[in-house]
Amino acid sequence: MSNGPEAPSRIIIRNVRLFDGVSDAPRDNVDVLIEGEHVVAVSTSALAGGASEGVTEIDGTGKFLMPGxxxxxxxxxxxxxxxxxxxxxxxxxxxxxxxxxxxxxxxxxxxxxxxxxxxxxxxxxxxxxxxxxxxxxxxxxxxxxxxxxxxxxxxxxxxxxxxxxxxxxxxxxxxxxxxxxxxxxxxxxxxxxxxxxxxxxxxxxxxxxxxxxxxxxxxxxxxxxxxxxxxxxxxxxxxxxxxxxxxxxxxxxxxxxxxxxxxxxxxxxxxxxxxxxxxxxxxxxxxxxxxxxxxxxxxxxxxxxxxxxxxxxxxxxxxxxxxxxxxxxxxxxxxxxxxxxxxxxxxxxYTNVEALKMLTSGNAELFELAGERNSYRAGKLGVIAEGAWADMILVDGDPLADLSLIADPDTNFTVIIKDGAIVKNTL
CATH class of the missing domain: 3.20.20.140 (Metal-dependent hydrolases)
Structure with missing residues (x-):
């Protein structure tokens, strides 16, 4: 017999170089906290977590995090x-x-x-x-x-x-x-x-x-x-x-x-x-x-x-x-x-940052023209920010410096998260 709804899963991705989908420059040493299907915190200070608190931690040190x-x-x-x-x-x-x-x-x-x-x-x-x-x-x-x-x-x-x-x-x-x-x-x-x-x-x-x-x-x-x-x-x-x-x-x-x-x-x-x-x-x-x-x-x-x-x-x-x-x-x-x-x-x-913006938040702006026909209105698409859908990629390398990295996702995309679920993790 259930004791009530399960608590949402929690994931922290630590120490990443973050491209949030809209900014011209990435931020270094960022932690991102996911609860359930959404991003709930993006911080340059270490976020509290740990296995004892039911948090899955991913060490993103040296890697690049971007929206899906x-x-x-x-x-x-x-x-x-x-x-x-x-x-x-x-x-x-x-x-x-x-x-x-x-x-x-x-x-x-x-x-x-x-x-x-x-x-x-x-x-x-x-x-x-x-x-x-x-x-x-x-x-x-x-x-x-x-x-x-x-x-x-x-x-x-x-x-x-x-x-x-x-x-x-x-x-x-x-x-x-x-x-x-x-x-x-x-x-x-x-x-x-x-x-x-x-x-x-x-x-x-x-x-x-x-x-x-x-x-x-x-x-x-x-x-x-x-x-x-x-x-x-x-x-x-x-x-x-x-x-x-x-x-x-x-x-x-x-x-x-x-x-x-x-x-x-x-x-x-x-x-x-x-x-x-x-x-x-x-x-x-x-x-x-x-x-x-x-x-x-x-x-x-x-x-x-x-x-x-x-x-x-x-x-x-x-x-x-x-x-x-x-x-x-x-x-x-x-x-x-x-x-x-x-x-x-x-x-x-386009420049690499212009291209990455179009591939993420830019396309999402077009999708939003669907208005209430958009069934994903409960979160923002194409960005990594508080309240956004937890859709993101951890890249081994920096696509802002070398956009060709995204041409080989099998090799260069080490973690893929969609809807707060880890669908690929080769770390």
Whole structure:
């Protein structure tokens, strides 16, 4: 018979060099106390503790403590499965692969992610209750596309649902939703919100993985986009849009979209517009070899996107755009570990401290646009401070001096803590 609720577990990490997620300079000889799921003390004076008081102590002397990493644009289900898996694989295998990849992502130090397409709300719920290990998830649920748009994965000979055809396989498993016209777009947005989406993902232009659409296509009319924005806003959240081109970005911004996903083909005036309107640019530091396309047409689109990376980052810095970081790895499970390499690559465009801020507190600021759809409001994400969620990494080395350390988490991340639980400890 229980004598009442158990006392929260207590962990002290001692004598670390602390990067708290927001400060420009780290602090040395810091102790951090965790009780239960939250940080309760950060001190340059030794905190009382010890095994006799039920405290687990970790000696962080000579090591670097930082908040857990975040990724603002993942496709956990897409990361974990190939196109063949989606088309022919059993549904159970798709979800099993996704759960396995969620744990691997956590072991790479990613304690929070924003998923931009896939049926992740059930997996989020299982992770949150402790059934499986994985990062905190902000799910978009199915990415919403027009017929022949970026997320239309039906075959060319399939009859569109608008004309009486059946939904595609990816729609059956809630990876995508094709919807044309204002009424269907409204229904599609509300469907994702009903299923647990924290934000809505629309596809407004072509992409490298698309089967039908060139990069320069404009997808969804202004009325359709505005309808999605209103439906999301009625739930207290926002719309994020896949789009690369200046014309597509301008249409999205005019309709009230809050987050531009990608934007690699934008011109300077359009990047400046994002700063003026306070719209987020959720970028990925793409290199051409991050994705592999045997189809020459898609390979050419991928190369064009990658070529835009350096220039758009430079303009974003010049104009002070609110910029988030993500990966958007998709349909190539063998490439999933590149997430860590792409995180370190952010240092090609920003100082190391700017990069670490974006990977932690910066992304978290974007996630908070979900308002009350954010189920993690009981603590602060992306920082190490009193009252914050206890999500952190102990690094063997100083990423502020050498950002490449985060590219090899197996070697360099000695301790990973998520939700106050030690999920990795190699000390």
């Amino acid at each position: 990493l975040s990724d603002a644009h993942v496709h956990l289900m897409g990361n974990a499965n190939s196109m063949l898996d989606f088309v022919q694989g059993p549904t159970g295998t798709l979800y099993g692969n996704t759960i396995a990849e969620a744990k691997r992502m956590l072991m790479r130090g990613f304690t929070t992610v924003r998923d931009m397409g896939g049926d992740l709300a059930p997996i989020k719920a299982l992770i949150d209750r402790g059934t499986f290990e994985g990062p905190r998830i902000f799910p978009s649920q199915a990415m919403i596309s027009q017929t022949s748009g970026h997320a239309d994965f039906s075959f060319v000979y399939d009859v569109p649902e608008e004309f009486g055809g059946k939904p595609s396989r990816t729609e059956d498993i809630h990876f995508t939703r094709v919807a044309d016209g204002v009424p269907r777009v409204l229904a599609a947005v509300r469907e994702q919100l009903r299923q647990g989406a924290t934000q809505i993902k629309l596809t407004l232009g072509g992409g490298a993985t698309s089967m039908y659409d060139p990069l320069n296509t404009l997808q969804y009319t202004p009325d359709e986009i505005a309808a999605a924005v209103q439906a999301a806003g009625d739930y207290g959240t926002y719309v994020a849009t896949h789009v690369y081109t200046s014309a597509g970005i301008a249409r999205a911004v005019a309709a009230g979209v809050k987050s531009i996903e990608h934007g690699h083909l934008a011109d300077e005036a359009t990047v400046a517009l994002l700063a003026e309107k306070g719209v987020w640019l959720s970028m990925q530091p793409f290199a051409e070899d991050d994705h592999h396309f045997p189809d020459p047409l898609r390979a050419a689109k991928n190369a064009q996107i990658a070529r835009g990376t350096d220039q758009v980052y430079a303009w974003a810095k010049k104009h002070g755009v609110k910029t988030a970081w993500g990966t958007d790895l998709l349909l190539e499970p063998q490439s999933a570990p590149r997430q860590s390499v792409m995180a370190a690559r952010l240092g090609d465009h």
